[in-house]
Amino acid sequence: MNGLSTVINLLAYVTALVFVVGFLNKVILYFKTPNPLLIPTTPAPTTTMGVVARMIPEVLFFRSLLKGGTAEKVLWVGGWIFHVTFLLIVLRHLRFFTYPVPGIIMAFQGLGILAGLLFPIALLILIVRRFTNDRMAVITLFQDYFVLILIIAIGLTGLLLKYYVRTNLVDVKAFILGLLTFSPAQLPDSPIFLIHFGLVLVLLAYFPFSKLMHAWGILVSPTRAQADNPREARHVAPWAQ
Ligand code: HEM
Numbered sequence: 001m002n003g004l005s006t007v008i009n010l011l012a013y014v015t016a017l018v019f020v021v022g023f024l025n026k027v028i029l030y031f032k033t034p035n036p037l038l039i040p041t042t043p044a045p046t047t048t049m050g051v052v053a054r055m056i057p058e059v060l061f062f063r064s065l066l067k068g069g070t071a072e073k074v075l076w077v078g079g080w081i082f083h084v085t086f087l088l089i090v091l092r093h094l095r096f097f098t099y100p101v102p103g104i105i106m107a108f109q110g111l112g113i114l115a116g117l118l119f120p121i122a123l124l125i126l127i128v129r130r131f132t133n134d135r136m137a138v139i140t141l142f143q144d145y146f147v148l149i150l151i152i153a154i155g156l157t158g159l160l161l162k163y164y165v166r167t168n169l170v171d172v173k174a175f176i177l178g179l180l181t182f183s184p185a186q187l188p189d190s191p192i193f194l195i196h197f198g199l200v201l202v203l204l205a206y207f208p209f210s211k212l213m214h215a216w217g218i219l220v221s222p223t224r225a226q227a228d229n230p231r232e233a234r235h236v237a238p239w240a241q
Helices: 003-032 048-061 063-067 070-097 103-107 109-132 134-139 142-163 169-180 191-209 211-220
Strands: none
Touching: 003 169, 003 191, 003 211, 048 063, 048 211, 063 070, 070 103, 070 109, 070 169, 103 109, 109 134, 109 142, 142 191, 142 211, 191 211
16 A cells, blocks of 8 residues: 555544534533523424424424525525435445445436536525525525535536546546545545545544534424424423423
């Protein structure tokens, strides 16, 4: 293994550690944060099962966003396409992480390519929306552009790898399986792959410290995830007991 391979293998492990520890740390923090008041957006369900039923269409279809005005509908289109295509791309990529590749992952290969092509378009909608809507432009921070540009760069370098500067996929798989089995292997000899993979590491390392934590946050968001039951049950914050 050459020096660069050793560095990238090490960086991948450090990144995985930062991601897992950082993510779990935030999950614990969210759980520990006091919820002194019941503030679900009404009309809200009065039971836990009702909350689950409310959350499912929220998570799968971003339902409440569809109830907004034009700006929210644009966000819905960009956001929904982005999340679905991201999921399909990840499913397609699992062929690098598994051996033998399960049939279900093989079944998603074609859809995954289509998703890869739609992916930058969805991200373009999300970034243009931040420039063109006055209200959005005011509240947009550097970090909002940063994640969008980072993810666009990951998608575009992926498309470059697929259509213009092919890399040896056998080497890619050996490298990834080497990481997963703690027997580090040679980095594929492809600068674009190095950039694609390096950007993914940046994304993973940054994830727990960014707004991308909404992926977990939505599940513990009081306005959505609380049952509206102040009459059925006494609600006492832990510190008030
Ligand atoms: C945030 C995570 C990632 C995103 C959004 C992403 C996105 C993409 C996209 C859109 C493509 C082009 C379409 C395709 O062939 O599927 C692609 C290709 C590729 N990606 Fe990724 N990728 C990610 C992570 C990774 C990782 C961790 C690896 C490491 C194995 C990787 C390796 C590759 C390779 C080798 C190709 C070329 C595939 C081919 O030639 O058929 N990607 N990626």
